[in-house]
Amino acid sequence: MAALAEKIGTKLLVKFACGIAKAAGAKVLEKGLEEIFGSDEQNLQNEIADVKQKLEEAIGLIRDVKKSIDNLASQLADSILQLRSDSLKSHLTKIDSLYNSIIDIFETVVRDSAIADLEERQEKMRDLQKRLDSQLKEAAKNVPESLEQINSFLGEEGNNSFLKQLAQRAFDNSEEFRIFYLRCRALVYSYWAVVGRGIELLDMATSSPRVHFSEGSKTVARHIGYLQKQRELFESSVGKSTIDLYTRLMEVKEEEKLAVWFATNASSGLVKSETVMSINIPVAVAKAGWQKWYLTPASGRKSLDSFSASAYWLEEIDTGDYLGNFNGFAAGKFVIKGHGLDYPIHWNWFIKPSAPGSDRFNIRQEESPGWAITVDSQTKALALSGPLPNPGAESFQILPV
Known part of the structure; x- marks a missing residue:
């Protein structure tokens, strides 16, 4: 697994595949179960104990990762998109079934390696080896085709591709960037988990001389390339700025x-002016350079562990001023910049990409989510304008420091 991850140059396989091959070790796959676990040689006992421990840890991790991914997918999955993916079910099931059978075999290896009688233990290992070889031969025969079918689905390009449709539906059903990203990620991660297992099955088949999978290395390399391309398509569909902001948060x-x-689309920071609108409140005006601001969950860090939308506070670091909304005269919805003010201000903001794949963000008031911040073309004063969709909504740049 470590070698595979290095080939990809990403943590995808470490995250989504499960590490059975690494836990078992190349020697176990190359020499066979009987030679390693069916031996009473003292110089092998430490190695056997180490392999058994790694297998037990890997099997536990596999189940934890699968449970986590399934839980996320079940809470955020989109039923309509799920229907479109029904054609893949047989391929996904085939890979999962083969992988689970390999897990079962190695669990039995760990258990039966404790048999004290050498002859009985060797017989058990011979039987387990036959089962392992049979499963890996089936993997070498069938998994490449299943991975090809999954790639034809996830590797589509163009506006009608699955990933583009996924991003658009997630965008339409999300109030803010974190939930938008989680909705996109839920279904794709459930596929990538299976792809990672499929690639690991092929890697194990390649390492096992009894399987005779001579084209294994090239097949593994091809599907690693597919996975990398899928990741790039996913990032472009969702938006790298959204993913970076979520990751850092x-x-x-x-x-x-x-x-x-933090800056406007035109790379302007915000100052405050009590005269720009002649209303004697500190209205935010886009007439400064780039600024550093704090982005803070309004309901605290723990709120980010839920699948509910989070509102955020925006606080300029140098001045301690917050961005807020004041509902003023003649139903005006002014955006103010300040702190310690003695009139009612709404401080909570929803932050969401301007569109799927965009590197800009719209900012909306939690109390009036149909209204977004705009910048007046003449005065550069900020105000709320609605209802959405609003082509005049300002597209802000928000980049982690």
Whole structure:
């Protein structure tokens, strides 16, 4: 598995495949179960104990990862998109079934390796080896075709591709960037988990001389390439800026805040002016350079562990000023910049990509989610305008520092 991950240059396989091949070790696959586990040689005992421990840990991790992915997919999956993927069920099931049978075999290896009687243990290992070889031969025969079918689905390009449709539906059903990304990720991760297992099955078949999978290395390399391309298509469909913002936000510790570079589409930062609108409140005006702001979940860090939309506070680091909304005269919805104000201000904002795949973000008030921040072309004053969709909504740049 480590070698596969290095070939990809990404953590995808480490995350989605499960590590049975690495836990078993190349020697076990090459020499066979009987030679390793059916031996009483003292110099092998430490190695056997190490392999058994790694197998037990890997099997536990496999089940934890699968449970986590299935849980995410079940809570955020889109039934209409799921229907479109029904044609893949037989291929997904085939790979999962083969992989689960390999897990069962190695679990039995761990159990039966403790048999004290050498002859009985060797007989058990011979039987397990036959079962393992049979499953890996079936994998070498059938898994490449299943992976090809999955790739034809996830590797589609163009506006009608599955990943583009997935991103658009997730966008339409999400209030903010975190939930948008999680909705996109849920279904794709469930596929990538199976792809990773399929590639690992082929890698094990390649390493086992009894399987005679001579084209295995090239087959594995091809499907690693497919997986890398799928990742690139996923990032472009969702938006790298959205993924980066989510990733950095989730890395923030409990008491910390995420610092971001913040500016309008025209790369302007925000100052405040009490005269620009002649209403004696500190209206935000886009007449500065790039600024550093804090992006903080309004309901605290723990709210990010839920599948509900999160609103955020925006606080300029240098001044301590927050971005807020004041519902003023003549039903005006002004965007203000300040702190310690003695009139009612709404501070909570929804932040969402301007469109699927975009590197810009619209900002909407939680209390009025159908209204987005706009920038006046003449005064550069910020205000809320609605209802959505609103072509005048400002597209902000938000980049983790």
